[in-house]
Amino acid sequence: MENQCVKRWFNVQSVPADYSFSPKDRPGQLQIPLCDTIPVVDLQNATKSPERSSIVQEIFKAGQEYGFFQVINHGVPENVARDTFNVFKEFFDMSEEDKKCKDSQGWIYMGSTDYAKDGVHLWRDSVKHSCHPLEECMQRWPQKPTLYREVVEAYVEEMKRLSGRILELICEGLGLEAKYLEDLSQVQLLICNHYPRCPEPSLTLGLLKHCDPSLITILLQEGNACGLQVLNNGKWIGVAPLPNALVVNVGNQLEIISNGRLKSAEHRAVTNSYETRTSIATFINPCHNSIVEPAKVLVDESNPPRFAATIYKDFVYKSEISPDEATKPPKSLYS
Ligand SMILES: O=C(O)CCC(=O)C(=O)O
């Protein structure tokens, strides 16, 4: 069976017109500075004193200034990450027919032809599915490649553990009790993004500028290509791919709960001409019925609430009727 999308991509010398974004959306300038100021936080000593308090401060400052940081020595075994990438690589190599899910409750595979903004497609294939409750969701994950469920389950378990640790550090930085975010972080959604090589990266995008509608997102990126860019003070900066690091970003829900102290930064994925890039995003989300609002202890007369309380599923609903809405920065009550 022919793989329409990939075949179309790999055989082209130039970008087809319907993959070329308008000058206002396309990256244009590819030589943006690789950022070495987005903090890389070493979690090795996160349980020790006095190291813990400087780790808490580093994360808080990163969340304030960039909305992004990376973590190393995070405890996710290298082989778990490697096996997960390998299984996704095998998945994307399958035929279009095998990648598509026939059950409306199952995983969602999107080839690049499914995406459009103003009639333009993203230079990306992706697969996504829910991971909570894990046992139940797994029954609706791909069964091909044969190791898919086993390998991705192990990865999701690691993400659950790590997100719990990171959220405790974030709570400490905000002055919230350690478990404040526990109930608001029970749901995981996984998306694997696959961006093939592109002959003219300055015209295309793997992902348009967006904010994540999550509480936080944990991203594993593979390879040497710098594909992730973050908007910081009006300028795009590249997040360096570091071996064995994970990228963590503040999502819209955490910006709201922190009453704007931490920021959900706009970001995008650019393509490159020399290697296929894969990233695995785990979105840590509240349950559908959770109420998301600025934490009471962060609000007083001099710090009035900057965001209205919302039921999380309203974000999901909004994103269903207008995908753009939920992925914009959260609406401040004052703007
Ligand atoms: O591929 C990347 O680096 C970015 C992925 C991303 O932002 C997302 O999946 O929301």
Ligand SMILES: [Fe+2]
């Ligand atoms: Fe994102």
